[in-house]
Amino acid sequence: MRLARAQRDGTALGVVRVALGFLLLSQALVSARELGTLGYFGDVFHMPFIPEAWVASGKLYAVIIAARLIASVLVVIGHRGRPALFVSGALLLYVLLCDRLQFHHNRYSLALFAMLMSLAPCDRSFSLVSPEGPTPEAARVAPFWSVYLTQIQIAIIYVASGGSKLLDPDWRGGLVLADRFHRFGAMAMERGVPAFVMEFLGRPDVSSGLSKLAITTELLLAIGLFSKRTRAFALWWGVMFHFTIEITAKVEIYTWLMLTMYGTFVTPDVRARRLMYDPTRWKGRTFGKAVKALDWFARFEVKAWEPDDLKKSRSFVVIRRDGTRATGVRAFAMVARTIPLLFPLWAPLALVASFTKGGETSAGS
Amino acid sequence: MAVAVIDLTSPGSARAWARIAFSAAFVVVQATLVITAGSRPEAAFGFRMFSESSTISYSLSREVRSGPAADDVVVVPVPDGEWSAKDSQGVLRHVSWRDRVKRPELGAFDVTFHASYSARAQLSRLTAALDDVAAHTPDDRETVRLLLDVTIRHNGREPEVVHLQSARRP
Numbered sequence: 416m417r418l419a420r421a422q423r424d425g426t427a428l429g430v431v432r433v434a435l436g437f438l439l440l441s442q443a444l445v446s447a448r449e450l451g452t453l454g455y456f457g458d459v460f461h462m463p464f465i466p467e468a469w470v471a472s473g474k475l476y477a478v479i480i481a482a483r484l485i486a487s488v489l490v491v492i493g494h495r496g497r498p499a500l501f502v503s504g505a506l507l508l509y510v511l512l513c514d515r516l517q518f519h520h521n522r523y524s525l526a527l528f529a530m531l532m533s534l535a536p537c538d539r540s541f542s543l544v545s546p547e548g549p550t551p552e553a554a555r556v557a558p559f560w561s562v563y564l565t566q567i568q569i570a571i572i573y574v575a576s577g578g579s580k581l582l583d584p585d586w587r588g589g590l591v592l593a594d595r596f597h598r599f600g601a602m603a604m605e606r607g608v609p610a611f612v613m614e615f616l617g618r619p620d621v622s623s624g625l626s627k628l629a630i631t632t633e634l635l636l637a638i639g640l641f642s643k644r645t646r647a648f649a650l651w652w653g654v655m656f657h658f659t660i661e662i663t664a665k666v667e668i669y670t671w672l673m674l675t676m677y678g679t680f681v682t683p684d685v686r687a688r689r690l691m692y693d694p695t696r697w698k699g700r701t702f703g704k705a706v707k708a709l710d711w712f713a714r715f716e717v718k719a720w721e722p723d724d725l726k727k728s729r730s731f732v733v734i735r736r737d738g739t740r741a742t743g744v745r746a747f748a749m750v751a752r753t754i755p756l757l758f759p760l761w762a763p764l765a766l767v768a769s770f771t772k773g774g775e776t777s778a779g780s
Numbered sequence: 781m782a783v784a785v786i787d788l789t790s791p792g793s794a795r796a797w798a799r800i801a802f803s804a805a806f807v808v809v810q811a812t813l814v815i816t817a818g819s820r821p822e823a824a825f826g827f828r829m830f831s832e833s834s835t836i837s838y839s840l841s842r843e844v845r846s847g848p849a850a851d852d853v854v855v856v857p858v859p860d861g862e863w864s865a866k867d868s869q870g871v872l873r874h875v876s877w878r879d880r881v882k883r884p885e886l887g888a889f890d891v892t893f894h895a896s897y898s899a900r901a902q903l904s905r906l907t908a909a910l911d912d913v914a915a916h917t918p919d920d921r922e923t924v925r926l927l928l929d930v931t932i933r934h935n936g937r938e939p940e941v942v943h944l945q946s947a948r949r950p
Contacts, residue, residue, distance in 0.1 A: 416796055416800070419800050420796045454882065459880050460880045460908070515824060516883050518822060520827055520829060560803065563803075564803045564807075568806075571807070571827070574814075575814040575828065576828060585935045590935045590936060594833035594935055594936035595833045
């Protein structure tokens with residue numbers, strides 16, 4: 416009941432909406448291209464999930480694709496973004512039901528996420544058509560239940576994927592992964608993976624170990640994402656997991672979809688941390704500007720300071736939610752933890768920071 | 781008659797219960813789809829990512845009448861899914877598998893490739909495609925049945941061959 420009534424700040428969800436819009440647009444373009452090259456699917460061999468009478472006619476299908484294109488653009492620009500998300504997702508799902516030859520898990524997941532996020536306050540930021548200036552807090556806060564439901568859907572995907580692999584002896588034993596490494600090795604090497612790495616991964620003992628690691632990863636992600644203590648590491652591990660999949664297999668938009676949906680796990684607050692930088696130093700100015708530009712989840716209040724005794728030897732200082740301050744590599748780790756494009760660097764930076772003695776100051780110092 | 785509208789986006793007890801009911805129903809539907817995914821050839825709606833590493837290749841051939849009896853047939857290979865056959869007027873017609881089957885993965889004959897979404901999914905689709913082509917080539921009055929020899933390597937194991945045949949054409 417508490418979660419059903421919960422109201423939270425939806426600012427961070429704007430990024431999720433925009434990214435979903437681009438993914439929906441890319442899928443609508445794929446459908447449009449296929450209509451142009453292959454023609455209307457209903458005129459030739461197709462396999463509907465639904466009764467044939469419910470399958471869209473050729474003209475209706477063209478209208479549906481046009482509607483998906485328009486709706487996905489509306490999602491991106493944030494004009495009636497939530498209805499557009501629902502329309503875009505529902506039409507994509509309908510198309511998949513009309514022809515199972517077009518079915519892909521990632522497309523189905525995209526349709527589900529689009530419809531679920533249409534119920535969330537994801538239209539409070541990143542809108543090209545809303546009035547200029549910051550949205551007042553009262554307008555940013557809204558029911559958050561559908562975000563929690565979206566998070567559950569993410570967990571369902573990981574449990575289903577990891578669970579099915581766990582129950583399959585070929586997967587569990589490493590046979591599937593070893594064969595994949597052998598057959599997709601050339602593609603991975605084209606994408607920059609060294610040959611000796613692919614050879615190593617294809618060894619039976621290595622692929623067996625990696626299979627168990629992949630299964631464990633998926634199952635633990637379904638749990639780890641929900642605990643405050645483990646969330647940041649689970650997100651980082653998940654990013655590494657999906658990047659590995661992306662460079663070793665063809666998965667359409669699956670990687671980018673899952674990374675997009677990780678945005679629903681961002682703590683729903685706005686500028687709860689502060690980044691102070693020294694405007695007299697080039698490094699401080701550059702860092703301040705970069706964080707301001709890349710802080711898509713609105714984690715930081717970025718401000719220039721008048722240098723004092725503590726700060727005069729620093730280019731920038733991060734002040735956490737609890738008021739404690741971090742400088743140097745600890746501040747870098749803090750920023751990497753919250754900036755999407757730098758997030759892959761967070762765990763290594765945090766590890767390095769854990770071995771350093773400096774960089775930690777109390778609020779009062 | 782009054783129409784009750786449940787607003788799912790604003791606070792209140794009834795709305796909260798509506799949200800809980802919606803969420804519970806959603807999760808139950810998803811769980812059911814995941815659990816029953818095995819009953820669908822491609823495990824649709826089951827999120828079984830990268831379930832197999834099987835490969836598949838297939839060759840098309842057709843049974844053609846060779847005599848007056850019903851079982852007087854010979855099997856003729858169909859290279860690259862293209863063949864010629866006489867229509868009811870005795871005119872030679874060109875027939876192509878790809879006139880009906882547009883998906884590239886279902887029209888790549890004698891080529892070995894990854895069996896996307898499992899070998900079972902591809903077999904199911906090829907079986908349906910075979911029947912579809914057999915039912916939609918009215919100009920071909922010679923072919924009795926279409927045949928597909930499908931070679932599958934299940935997760936890198938030794939290859940096995942599955943013989944598919946379309947329904948008998950009138």
